[in-house]
Amino acid sequence: MDKRNFLRTGLFVAAASLLKPRNVWADRALVPDFDTDEAQQTGPFTLAPLAFANDALEPHFDKMTMEIHHDRHHNAYVTNLNKAVAGTAFATMSIEQVQSNVTSKQPAIRNNGGGHFNHTLFWSLLSPQGGGTPTGNVANAISTKYGSFDKFKEIFTAEATGRFGSGWAWLSVNSKGEIFISSTPNQDNPLMSKIVKKQAGTPVLGLDVWEHAYYLKYQNKRADYIKAFWNVLNWAEVEKRYNAAK
Template sequence: MAFELPPLGYDYASLEPHVDAMTMNIHHTKHHQAYINNLNGALDKFPELKDLGIVDINKAVGTDKLPAEVATVIRNNGGGHYNHTFFWKVMTNPSNTNGPSGAVKEAIETAFGSVDEMKTKFNAAAAGRFGSGWAWLGVKADGSLAISSTPNQDNPLMSSLPDTAAMTPILGLDVWEHAYYLKYQNRRPEYIAAWWNVVNWEQVTANFEAAKAGSVPL
């Protein structure tokens, strides 16, 4: 079955003024759609891979499960599809975001000392990613939380890749320029700081609970 562009759970203007409507429209309908088109094109060459879901495709990156002919295309575009599908869900209208609570807040405080300290370290990972990439908050195998950064469209599910911290993502931020340049130009730190105003902490909590139960949230 071919992958399709998932609908957003909100309007393109819902994240204003922190993420502008034009960026959201282009990001969703052009950039994300292009990853899907390219991924489907690669999978057409190897129909036996079409039974894999997007999570399993990402976990197969860096292994011999992916034919060499399409391994890089699948890595880039399968990663792009998973990352963006995940990204849309961890954002919401600013009026709906109240910060972490419950078990996920407790886990953040245990791992980092405070929510503010977690944000500081996350911001540093996002701002310090040279070129294009992502910053992640995730659950490690021992159940604790950690922060990592990946280049391009890589993600923590691709644990077979060198220098990729294996964990299950519960929050992720796109720091490719197309995610912020129309509004913030080269001011990536300003975009990162503003983005916390649209984080969907209810979804992050659900992702945390899924990860703790051994599932990969999507």
């Protein structure tokens, strides 16, 4: 190859690398690797299948986002959690016990364990027949604490919208049996009492506000995604979890 062709080839390769499609989440801190396959799940924790088809929540949550979110993101959290707990006392704990005992000095278990617990709860709260308003004891608790369901939605939406960067918004029950709204960064949650301190409690409702939860359909419009969430929220599951937490 002469010098002219060598330089031409080099410039072409460099240009092609700049035009290569970029995974918009690849550089995000704490985001698991998309290349982690389901077959790599080995250990005490497993990824349960969704209770509905990936397209069952459309038009509110799209099929492709659900596939990537559950089958890849959540799967990677489970795989990495199993690696992190191998040979430790956490390997014999339930995922709830892991959350209660993990500290800030155990980042791999904190991040991946939180990712597994948070997403497992999130999937259980979604339903093609969701939406509407709460009933039963949780409805009474919301009315007592916030005055009305509309006011609760307003405060919860503000908490979810205002969470800077990636994280979650929660409705939880504290040690006194009282409900409260909070948000946490990354994959933290209210069960992590050694990390969240005064915001500790048992979550009964959680909303994922990481970009990977909504970016394909809603792009940067987090508020639109949060609005859509109310149409697929399974209030019967929230009631079940609230009664158990009480």
